[in-house]
Amino acid sequence: MTTLRVHLPGETGPAADRSYEIQCGRGLIDALGRVLHDAGVRRSVIIADGGVASTHAARAQASIVAAGIDAPMLEVPAGEASKSLASAGRLWDEFARMAVDRSTHVVAVGGGVVGDLAGFVAATFARGIPVWQVPTTLVAQVDSAIGGKTGINLAGGKNLVGAFWQPAGVIADIDTLASLPDREFTSGLAEVVKYGVIFDPEFFGWLETNALALLAREPAALAHAVHRSAAMKADVVERDERERSGLRAALNYGHTFAHAYETAAGYGVLLHGEAVAIGMAMAARLACRLGRIPASLVARHDALLTSLNLPVNPPASLREPGPLVTIMARDKKAVAGTLRFVLPDRLGHVELVDGVPPQLVGDVLRG
Ligand SMILES: NC(=O)c1ccc[n+]([C@@H]2O[C@H](COP(=O)([O-])OP(=O)(O)OC[C@H]3O[C@@H](n4cnc5c(N)ncnc54)[C@H](O)[C@@H]3O)[C@@H](O)[C@H]2O)c1
Ligand SMILES: [Zn+2]
Numbered sequence: 001m002t003t004l005r006v007h008l009p010g011e012t013g014p015a016a017d018r019s020y021e022i023q024c025g026r027g028l029i030d031a032l033g034r035v036l037h038d039a040g041v042r043r044s045v046i047i048a049d050g051g052v053a054s055t056h057a058a059r060a061q062a063s064i065v066a067a068g069i070d071a072p073m074l075e076v077p078a079g080e081a082s083k084s085l086a087s088a089g090r091l092w093d094e095f096a097r098m099a100v101d102r103s104t105h106v107v108a109v110g111g112g113v114v115g116d117l118a119g120f121v122a123a124t125f126a127r128g129i130p131v132w133q134v135p136t137t138l139v140a141q142v143d144s145a146i147g148g149k150t151g152i153n154l155a156g157g158k159n160l161v162g163a164f165w166q167p168a169g170v171i172a173d174i175d176t177l178a179s180l181p182d183r184e185f186t187s188g189l190a191e192v193v194k195y196g197v198i199f200d201p202e203f204f205g206w207l208e209t210n211a212l213a214l215l216a217r218e219p220a221a222l223a224h225a226v227h228r229s230a231a232m233k234a235d236v237v238e239r240d241e242r243e244r245s246g247l248r249a250a251l252n253y254g255h256t257f258a259h260a261y262e263t264a265a266g267y268g269v270l271l272h273g274e275a276v277a278i279g280m281a282m283a284a285r286l287a288c289r290l291g292r293i294p295a296s297l298v299a300r301h302d303a304l305l306t307s308l309n310l311p312v313n314p315p316a317s318l319r320e321p322g323p324l325v326t327i328m329a330r331d332k333k334a335v336a337g338t339l340r341f342v343l344p345d346r347l348g349h350v351e352l353v354d355g356v357p358p359q360l361v362g363d364v365l366r367g
Contacts, residue, residue, distance in 0.1 A: 142230055
């Protein structure tokens, strides 16, 4: 087991210090009760989705109850549709009915949907109660459970309503990844590759060497990949918690393209990580066209994604640049008439590049 500490100062002085630990390793769900007990938790409520309620969340519940802590479970349907005002409202009402108060800790067991929803409900109920993130998808372990971004979707867009609400702790049990469907697991690997490209050439090399072990979900490989990714995410969050300095923007590598593909395809056709893999491949090609990186790095980037069973080209129906460029121009990262991208200038380093001509982007999208 490894422990990372996310250092975050209190907003109203040292007494309100918001630092927390990320524990990563095997069998941690069964030790959850002890962790909560040692943290002084006396009462909790678990939020889980239908995909994990009877498995990982039930084990979490058994562990917490065995530690003498109350742990009723509230379930939401699996899937992005649960990140809704209706789900939040139902959970708020349940909390009120159960007389949840500020001494009650929320425990979110599941993927990014559950983490974002439960985090948002915890951030807002009684003006904020503690939440523990217990991520069970690769995306959640390396990304969404860390950093305090919580929220729900509106008809008008994803994540439009939310709050920054840092967890009291993050417990990433890599054994839970064994039951993830292949496509969900592989999709999560795209965000892992992202950390290598944007921050860490050595980690990128490690991924190249260990691609097969990762695909086979060998615990030692998983533990290293999750730990290193979580450490990089935690580091960004410490230095740019609210996305003000631009550092946290590096995490959007590949994402301007990805959002355009997701939107054009219709949500749910491409998994987010699949869109990110294609988006990163496009970003690398664009960086090459702009003379920022050599073609050999584009080839290495493509080869790693391919060896992890991730796509590097969009489906045939998404090769027409017009609609994609229109969507990207609406993206909040665009500035009047030109486009803005996070692009590498070498392995392990990216910059925010403004003023990219839409024509050039179109050429890259066409392939
Ligand atoms: N807050 C952030 O910083 C942040 C960052 C990235 C993504 N997100 C959000 O995360 C969400 C996506 O999260 P996700 O990819 O984890 O998807 P998800 O939460 O929808 O989980 C995917 C599916 O896997 C199932 N599942 C979860 N764990 C399982 C396990 N161990 N075994 C078997 N099945 C399991 C779930 O029931 C669900 O059906 C999106 O809403 C996205 O906006 C948030
Ligand atoms: Zn992402």
